[in-house]
Amino acid sequence: MSHHYDVIVIGTGAGGGTIAHALAMAGKKILLLERGDFLPREKDNWNSAAVQGDKKYQTKEVWQDADGKEFNPQQHYYVGGNTKVYGAALFRMRAEDFGETIHQAGISPAWELSYAEFEPYYAAAEQLYGVRGNRGEDPTEPWSSSGYSYPAVSHEPRIQQLAEDFAAQGLKPFHMPLGIQRDNDDRLSKCIRCDTCDGYPCLVRAKSDAEVAALTPVLGRANVTLLTNALATNLETNSAGSEVTAVTVERNGARLKYTADVFVVSCGAINSAALLLRSANDKHPRGLANSSDLVGRHLMKHNNSIMLAVSRCEVKTVYQKTLGINDFYFASDAWEYPMGNISFVGSVDGATLAAHAPAIVPEFSLEMVARRSLAFWLMSEDLPDPNNRVTLAADGSIVLAYRENNMQAHERLKEKTKELMGHQRTCDVHGSSCHVGMFASHIHVSQKIPVAGVSHQNGTLRFGSDARTSVLNLDCRTHDVNNLYVVDGSFFPSSSALNPGLTIMANALRVGDHLLAGMK
Ligand SMILES: Cc1cc2nc3c(=O)[nH]c(=O)nc-3n(C[C@H](O)[C@H](O)[C@H](O)COP(=O)(O)OP(=O)(O)OC[C@H]3O[C@@H](n4cnc5c(N)ncnc54)[C@H](O)[C@@H]3O)c2cc1C
Ligand code: SF4
16 A cells, blocks of 8 residues: 555644544545554553552653753653543633733733634534533633533532632632533433543543544544554655655654655644654754744743642542633732633542642541542643753753743632632531641642643744744744644643643644645
8 A cells, every 4th residue: 555645644632633533534545643552441541549650551751851850751642642631621712812911920922813713613623522511601711603512511519519609709610611421410421420530541432532532433434544653753854855755653663654745743742842853954954844943942831730628528529620710810800910720620539649749738648638628720821931942862852941930820829729718618517627728739840750740731833924933834834844734732822821622623623624725
């Protein structure tokens, strides 16, 4: 069979899986190259000791920080990429996020495309990933051309009580937009609502990850070839350096080459930058498509914390991730600058707490703490800094330099969450002494593994119309190389303070439309 394709897509996560779906449905002959395998379906999918303790599904790869300290990054190399373990909170960015936003620590730059240009693709991505939600509850929600196809996943009683207590304080709590196939009262619902979702693979394939939602419907078509365990190591160009001619792949000990008219890189923001840097040649001495010297720069990954609100009563909630608060997302009465988004992790248990090692009340065992905890997920925007960047060590392995910024916004969000919890209704059994306290674990910066928390990585190949200040043009094609596109989280010029998945998926559909228009 010919090794030449219409399009080769490298990486099968949120970006690669989604664009592959669009191209495959349009009948294009595509090759998908994925360094990982299918994630095995096995009981350990839902075993927290295996998943959180042993990190069974996380890569064993070792990267270095700017000081040469080694760490094991939070990366998952499978068909479906990091979406295999994601929490499936599928937010649209706010319309204002596409404009310039002033933060206490600096400016979050505008995107050169508006929310209106992304809107149809957000709607299509929500459809493809079966997002559940209720329009109109979230006060920051941008306008939309269509409703959600399914109602929001309902709150369990303790979360409902919390929502009511927040509303009584004048806030506007909302149901999270979620890509899990949970139909609330339907006993045949695919999702069984379990306590091992966020951070775990879904054993019953009810989470809309890129493999389940985007790839499964097209794998098996004659025009689609997927090669697993196929690590793309280098992109070759023609002698002028103007077009990619082939991708070199390592697979089962062999070195293979594949050719195509168009190459779409979607290895995740860090690995895509690394692949371009590794593909330096005579015409691209600083790395492929790197005339701007911006490849790998402006890495963002959000300022994220888990904050536990511990009570004397057991929380008895299976799946907490249904509630969100965006009242402090923009400048507000509480502060003149944006703070970010408050939501939840799906659930925590002793093994998860042990893995993230927060400093918590000594008189409780970790398992007891977990059973008595509401586990908030606090997310604030980090700003693009050219010195936060991906480079390569002499052996070609990844080096990440990342200095956190805009932390005052994040600290205020933590304080605000504590304050809100101080105004909850009192417990019937313990009165106001039920609420023991709030304990934050800034999980993405621990002393042991300084920059390992890269789950929300983005920004390393920013898009824009000026080839001097961006790597990709507004169609996500590299300015320097005509047939080379990138559709993972790399293209973000700023990161907002919302989970990046849906924006990556929507953009992949947008770029897919552009490619299809040019291939007619
Ligand atoms: C625990 C966790 C929870 C999360 N929760 C959420 C959430 O609730 N909501 C949300 O929006 N986001 C969430 N995220 C983030 C989300 O998963 C990512 O933003 C998204 O998957 C990024 O998509 P991507 O296409 O950029 O890269 P990825 O999904 O990482 O895909 C990259 C793919 O490329 C492959 N690859 C890499 N290098 C090569 C190579 N050289 N050759 C071949 N293949 C290669 C990888 O194996 C992978 O399959 C979470 C992430 C994690 C880890
Ligand atoms: S909560 Fe639902 S979607 Fe998530 S892992 Fe459990 S069954 Fe799967």
